Amino acid sequence: MSHLEKLEPIVETIILPRAAELDREARFPREAIAALGEAGLLGLISAKEVGGMGLGLAEATEVVERIARDCPATAMVVTMHYAGATLIEMHGPADIRREIAAGRHLTTLAWSETGSRSHFWAPVSTATADGDDHVLLDASKSMVTSAGEADSYVWSSQPLAAGGASTIWLVDARSDGLSSPRPFDGLGLRANASAPVAAKGVRVPLAHRLGGDGEGQGVMFNDELPTFVNLIASVSIGLMEGALQRAVAHVTKTGFAAGGTLAELPTLRAQLAQARNALDGARGVRAVALDRIANGGDDTFMRVLQTKAVAAEAALLVTDTAMRVCGGAAFRKDVGIERLFRDSRAAAVMAPTTDVINDLLARMMCGMPLME
Ligand SMILES: Cc1cc2nc3c(=O)[nH]c(=O)nc-3n(C[C@H](O)[C@H](O)[C@H](O)COP(=O)(O)OP(=O)(O)OC[C@H]3O[C@@H](n4cnc5c(N)ncnc54)[C@H](O)[C@@H]3O)c2cc1C
Incomplete structure (x- = not known):
């Protein structure tokens, strides 16, 4: 069974049904984490030699993205786990690596x-x-x-x-x-x-x-950053997909007594298309980053940074659009969009923040040193 086939029933029976309640109560998704551990998905990137699934960053982004469609908070817990597990796999003790692979150990940054x-x-x-x-x-x-x-x-x-x-x-x-x-x-x-x-x-x-002692910056930027930023970008991409699915479901089934659905309003369709373009643009930037990480290239660092900034900013736009096209209905919690709207706000201010990334990108463009 593939990682996504293992994941789907966990999302459908545990993650999605509990998402609104966990959000309301600010309660940790303990049941979901236990189920992901039992299914081997917390050990997705752990090497086979320690009992893990031996998969890589591309598969990890798929897992995080799928979870984020329905519960970005759980997706962020898994993101931070994979981010920490990446460094433990590279530099950590074998007993903890085995515990992570077995789904009995949750880590974070x-x-x-x-x-x-x-x-x-x-x-x-x-x-x-x-x-x-x-x-x-x-x-x-x-x-x-x-x-x-x-x-x-x-x-x-x-x-x-x-x-x-x-x-x-x-x-x-x-x-x-x-x-x-x-x-x-x-x-x-x-x-x-x-x-x-x-x-x-x-x-x-x-x-x-x-x-090594004093080598943290290399560990952060070389060993961690590619994983971390692509996973955070994937939380943004997943939640955008979830917001758009819910918005489209609402506008295609909600109509006026005089006739016609909301989807028949051209201005509203234009906004939906712009949101789709922003989401698919973020997917494209992530695909380039994943390609550079796998195959190398002079612009790898720039592409890796770009993926988080583009996805985080797109998520602000897409969730804003989803709220707007659904009108006052989107303020209701049962429509499911306002939670994703609130969740989308974090990525842009999670480090490296969009502002910091944009400054680094512009420094590269202008041939300036990255840090003074
Ligand atoms: C939901 C959530 C979960 C998190 N989880 C973790 C976690 O697991 N582990 C962890 O280590 N951290 C975590 N963080 C922290 C996160 O990574 C950031 O460090 C934090 O959000 C930054 O907040 P701050 O108030 O310190 O920002 P500040 O650093 O005070 O920034 C304030 C503003 O200044 C801007 N700014 C700062 N420096 C520059 C610059 N050089 N150039 C231009 N603009 C700049 C920023 O973009 C921001 O808009 C989490 C944050 C959130 C919101």
């Missing part, structure tokens, strides 16, 4: 901080030596998807002793000294537990360093 905000490549949190084989981590992480729900955090800090901007660690989420000071009660993605996480002297084995 803990990069954003109250000090460095969305500039995740320059953390201000610290790691200090504790004997020869441990470090103590202190941090104020600002927003961590699956906070208090994940089994581990893929964590950034300043280097221990080396030069460079950062070092990446694998932190057991049950470690003493970790706390999540307040639950998430956000505008959108309300079910994904994106809460702050504080660390006070959290003891981590040196062996749980992901990459």
Whole structure:
């Protein structure tokens, strides 16, 4: 059975029926995560040698996109899991890799901080030596998807002793000294537990360093970014598809007493077409990025960054259009569009934010250094 054939019944029987309730109650999608784990889908990108499905980024984007059509919050939990699992696969211990492959371990990224905000490549949190084989981590992480729900955090800090901007660690989420000071009660993605996480002297084995000391920037940009931005783009693409499907269903079945459906209004059809163009444009940009990641090319970094910015901005437009063409009806929760509209707002401000990506793209266009 393919990964999508395994996924479909989970979406239809668990994810979609619970999506509105989880959103209303800001409740973590625990049942969905358990089902995805049992089906092997949390181990989708884990190597076969540790018991995983041994699939790659293209298949991961398909999984995330399909889930996002009906529950972007669950899709973002899976996105952050695949993002963290990518680095654990490359640099992490075999026992955790096996747990992820078996669907018993959920991970996430803990990069954003109250000090460095969305500039995740320059953390201000610290790691200090504790004997020869441990470090103590202190941090104020600002927003961590699956906070208090994940089994581990893929964590950034300043280097221990080396030069460079950062070092990446694998932190057991049950470690003493970790706390999540307040639950998430956000505008959108309300079910994904994106809460702050504080660390006070959290003891981590040196062996749980992901990459070399001071080499965090390379790990972030070379090992992680291609996966992370394509998956976030795929959440945006999935939710756009979900919003358009719901909008089309509404305008083709809703009519006036005098005769004719909403779909018979030409202005409304033009808006729908523009939304479709924006969505398919984002798909095209993602296809180019995935091609460059698979086959290489001088413009790989630019294409990878572009995919997130284009999809995030398109999602703002498409969900805005879906709300508008459905009129006042779209304000009703049962139509299902307002949840996707709220959920769509996150991608543009999730790091690297659209503004930061656009600045980097323009610097490349103008032959300027990427960072001063
Ligand atoms: C739902 C949700 C889930 C999240 N999950 C995670 C997670 O799992 N792990 C994690 O590490 N983080 C996570 N984040 C945090 C996210 O990645 C960003 O760090 C965070 O949203 C940025 O918010 P901020 O208030 O710190 O932004 P700020 O950095 O204060 O930015 C404010 C504004 O300034 C703009 N800006 C900032 N720098 C520049 C620049 N150099 N040039 C131009 N404009 C700039 C930004 O685009 C933004 O519009 C999550 C965020 C959300 C909303």
